[in-house]
Amino acid sequence: MVDATWGTGEPPRDVLGPVHDGPAFDDHHPPRADLIADCVHCGFCLPACPTYVLWGAEADSPRGRIYLMNEGVNGEPLSGSMVEHFDKCLGCMSCVTACPSGVQYDRLIEDTRAQVERRFTRDRGDALLRRAIFALFPHPRRLRLLRGPLRAYQKSGLQRFVARSGLLERLGPTLTTLESLAPRLHKVPRPPRRVPARGARRAVVGMLTGCVQGAFFPEVNSATVRILAAEGCEVVIPPSQGCCGALSVHNGRREEALGFARRLIDTFEHTGMDYFVVNAAGCGSSLKEYGELLADDPLYQARAAAFAAKVRDLAELLDALGPVAPRHPLPLTVAYHDACHLGHAQGIRAQPRALLRGIPELRLREIADPELCCGSAGIWNILNPVPAAELGDRKAANVLATGADLLVTANPGCMMQVTAALNRQGATMAMAHTAQVLDASIRNLGAAALRP
Numbered sequence: 001m002v003d004a005t006w007g008t009g010e011p012p013r014d015v016l017g018p019v020h021d022g023p024a025f026d027d028h029h030p031p032r033a034d035l036i037a038d039c040v041h042c043g044f045c046l047p048a049c050p051t052y053v054l055w056g057a058e059a060d061s062p063r064g065r066i067y068l069m070n071e072g073v074n075g076e077p078l079s080g081s082m083v084e085h086f087d088k089c090l091g092c093m094s095c096v097t098a099c100p101s102g103v104q105y106d107r108l109i110e111d112t113r114a115q116v117e118r119r120f121t122r123d124r125g126d127a128l129l130r131r132a133i134f135a136l137f138p139h140p141r142r143l144r145l146l147r148g149p150l151r152a153y154q155k156s157g158l159q160r161f162v163a164r165s166g167l168l169e170r171l172g173p174t175l176t177t178l179e180s181l182a183p184r185l186h187k188v189p190r191p192p193r194r195v196p197a198r199g200a201r202r203a204v205v206g207m208l209t210g211c212v213q214g215a216f217f218p219e220v221n222s223a224t225v226r227i228l229a230a231e232g233c234e235v236v237i238p239p240s241q242g243c244c245g246a247l248s249v250h251n252g253r254r255e256e257a258l259g260f261a262r263r264l265i266d267t268f269e270h271t272g273m274d275y276f277v278v279n280a281a282g283c284g285s286s287l288k289e290y291g292e293l294l295a296d297d298p299l300y301q302a303r304a305a306a307f308a309a310k311v312r313d314l315a316e317l318l319d320a321l322g323p324v325a326p327r328h329p330l331p332l333t334v335a336y337h338d339a340c341h342l343g344h345a346q347g348i349r350a351q352p353r354a355l356l357r358g359i360p361e362l363r364l365r366e367i368a369d370p371e372l373c374c375g376s377a378g379i380w381n382i383l384n385p386v387p388a389a390e391l392g393d394r395k396a397a398n399v400l401a402t403g404a405d406l407l408v409t410a411n412p413g414c415m416m417q418v419t420a421a422l423n424r425q426g427a428t429m430a431m432a433h434t435a436q437v438l439d440a441s442i443r444n445l446g447a448a449a450l451r452p
């Protein structure tokens with residue numbers, strides 16, 4: 001067996017738990033040998049992979065991880081070292097964009113992660129942290145309960161005191177990261193169940209309010225509802241909707257993801273929607289794969305495929321519909337950051353740029369190394385706070401180099417991650433979701449509405 005840790009610059013180790021006996025993978029959706037065989041080992045994906053860029057180790061490249069999957073498929077046991085290299089993958093899908101052979105790394109890593117979650121016992125600390133994360137993040141109500149205490153912490157001066165005291169640094173990088181990621185919270189009323197279209201109705205759209213988006217960025221949801229209505233969409237927003245399952249599926253918790261997916265389908269299926277609109281990149285990419293996710297479920301298989309066919313990212317839908325609401329000038333220089341699950345996973349790059357360019361007086365700048373992840377990657381930055389901060393710092397430096405007034409992106413994780421990195425560098429830059437920029441233009445709020 002080839003040593004899985006060959007290469008240089010080894011990342012930190014934190015997976016040392018016992019391994020189940022027998023081969024790495026069981027028969028329930030192992031990474032597919034035919035997809036593994038698509039990799040011709042050319043290495044074109046290596047410079048696009050953030051973990052390879054950070055550590056320069058073959059086992060932390062897409063090609064190296066595919067090699068390890070192949071080892072597992074050929075009967076090698078699931079070692080701690082293998083799991084560590086799979087765990088260190090951000091799931092950013094930059095390698096999918098870079099690969100000239102069309103290797104479906106997204107499928108491969110998703111199947112691998114589900115096997116790891118079922119067949120590998122993690123060490124206590126890692127298992128506890130993951131349990132805590134999944135007891136909180138995919139539960140919008142629990143997240144909303146955090147808003148009050150978090151606002152009090154931010155407003156009371158306690159946050160400044162804790163920052164000056166260096167207490168969090170002493171308690172460890174995970175807590176420091178969690179604290180630094182928390183956005184400044186504002187009071188925003190919850191959206192109504194149904195919002196009529198302004199003018200002639202062009203479509204009925206169901207809308208995902210999301211977990212982190214709904215709890216920490218409700219102003220993005222409000223802006224989304226207003227733009228959709230202004231562009232002639234009736235918006236349906238059932239308050240009973242829960243998590244879409246993206247976080248769970250991206251972390252190998254397939255059974256949990258299936259439950260979330262079934263519930264979301266039940267909630268929206270009979271609303272009469274033409275489209276299901278999503279304003280968070282990570283959620284959108286998973287929702288578009290509901291057909292595959294529920295392919296083994298005879299009750300939901302066809303319903304999931306029909307649901308997935310209606311899923312649109314907000315920018316994708318608005319671009320396809322074409323504008324009817326007049327745009328007003330926003331004299332701003334804007335840097336647009338491609339969230340990985342929008343650019344790499346959904347191929348949506350042109351649409352948000354076209355929407356931004358449609359705003360009079362707005363100038364658009366490109367960020368260097370756009371393919372490299374900012375280090376957010378769902379919960380990757382919580383599980384891997386040190387390398388995530390390094391990736392965040394790189395992204396923040398490239399963002400600042402554009403000289404833009406405003407950073408625009410379409411994923412709550414990226415917004416939190418880049419804001420935290422900018423803060424670490426003592427820099428400030430206004431940040432907004434594409435929806436907020438369009439909303440400010442349509443409502444003629446002026447550039448000041450988007451500055452801090």
Ligand code: SF4
Nearest residue numbers: 049089090092093095
């Ligand atoms: S998904 Fe991202 S981190 Fe993982 S192997 Fe591909 S490029 Fe590297």
Ligand code: SF4
Nearest residue numbers: 039040042043045099
């Ligand atoms: S994943 Fe694609 S780009 Fe990377 S080594 Fe394999 S074939 Fe080449």
